[in-house]
Amino acid sequence: MPAPLAAPGPVMHAGMQALCAHFGQARPLVLQPRVRLGGNPVVTVPRPFQPFLVTGCPSRPLFCVVGQWLTGTRRVSSMGLPLLLTNGTSTSLPLGPPMRILPVASRVRAR
Numbered sequence: 001m002p003a004p005l006a007a008p009g010p011v012m013h014a015g016m017q018a019l020c021a022h023f024g025q026a027r028p029l030v031l032q033p034r035v036r037l038g039g040n041p042v043v044t045v046p047r048p049f050q051p052f053l054v055t056g057c058p059s060r061p062l063f064c065v066v067g068q069w070l071t072g073t074r075r076v077s078s079m080g081l082p083l084l085l086t087n088g089t090s091t092s093l094p095l096g097p098p099m100r101i102l103p104v105a106s107r108v109r110a111r
Contacts, residue, residue, distance in 0.1 A: 009087035011073070011110050012101065015040035016086070020064035021097035024057030032078040044081035045072035045088075052099065054092060064092040067099040076110040083110055 012018075015038060018026040029051065031041035051066035069090045072082025090099035 008110065009085040010104075011037060011076075012043045012069075012084040012086050013037040013040040014043065016104055017102040018052055018067065019100045019102065020054045020057050020059075020067055020092040021095075021100065022057050022059040022064060024054045024059075024064050026052040026054045026067045026092075026099060028052050032081070035078040035083075042078055043069075043084040044078055045069055045084050046081065051093075059095065062094055064095060064097075067092040069099065073110045085110065 013036070014028065014031050018028075020026055028043045030044070030046050032044050033041040035042045051068050054064040054067055057063035057065075067090060069084050069088045071088035072084055074082070076083050086101040091097070092099055
């Protein structure tokens with residue numbers, strides 16, 4: 001089943017910092033090294049569920065363990081997978097609040 005599609009926005013790459021809602025660090029487990037932005041591999045919306053690993057979440061008694069972006073590009077892909085957009089829909093588990101991307105200057109936008 002294809003991933004839902006996001007509005008146009010900046011493409012996410014491995015050099016950007018993703019956070020859970022409680023400011024725990026999130027890193028993608030799978031990158032697409034064939035496409036690079038500023039020397040960093042792009043991040044795709046994976047199939048099946050391949051989450052971002054969250055470390056250092058201070059929320060208690062439950063803390064965020066994984067995060068997932070649910071939307072991606074419509075017209076641009078890498079290895080057949082839609083690219084992840086920083087303005088896409090996301091969630092962190094087990095609590096469910098959205099993930100955050102710290103603002104960065106991005107010259108690449110996709111639809």
